Amino acid sequence: MRLLNRVVWPLRVLLVLLFAGLVVAQVMSMPGQFAYMAREDPEMAYLRWPLTIWSIVELLCVQAVIICTWKLLTLVTADRIFSTAAFAWVDAIVWALGIGWVLFFGVYIYLGLLATDPALPIVMTGMMLVGGVLILLVVVLRALLQQATTLRTDMEAVI
Secondary structure: OOOHHHHHHHHHHHHHHHHHHHHHHHHHHHHHHHHHHHHOOOHHHHHHHHHHHHHHHHHHHHHHHHHHHHHHHHHHHHHOOOOOOOHHHHHHHHHHHHHHHHHHHHHHHHHHHHHHHHHHHHHHHHHHHHHHHHHHHHHHHHHHHHHHHHHHHHHHHHH
């Protein structure tokens, strides 16, 4: 349990810093970036608001994962991770990742058709693969959590 406490608190600090950075990106960076893009490249100005909204929603998905991870850490520290309460948070992570992946896939297809340089589609393909692997990994971990919860419930019934 001591190792757990040494890991949970630094993780929470990093989650807070990441969440704060994402808020800054949502409020200042992304809207400013796409406004600048619209000024510098008038042919692409029509993408300003769709890309701004898309980027804010994508970052909201990441923020949802951070919040759910925080809640799961709370369950871990309370030794309640192997309970049915954990499934709601893991399911929310899967949904947030899935929504983010689908939205990214839409932009991937659209920008892939517009790309004149192969670098962007290659990088985005890598990101699509990483996102897909992450979603499937969380689904597998959810199945492991289900098995562990069942085993713990059975053990408590025996004891």
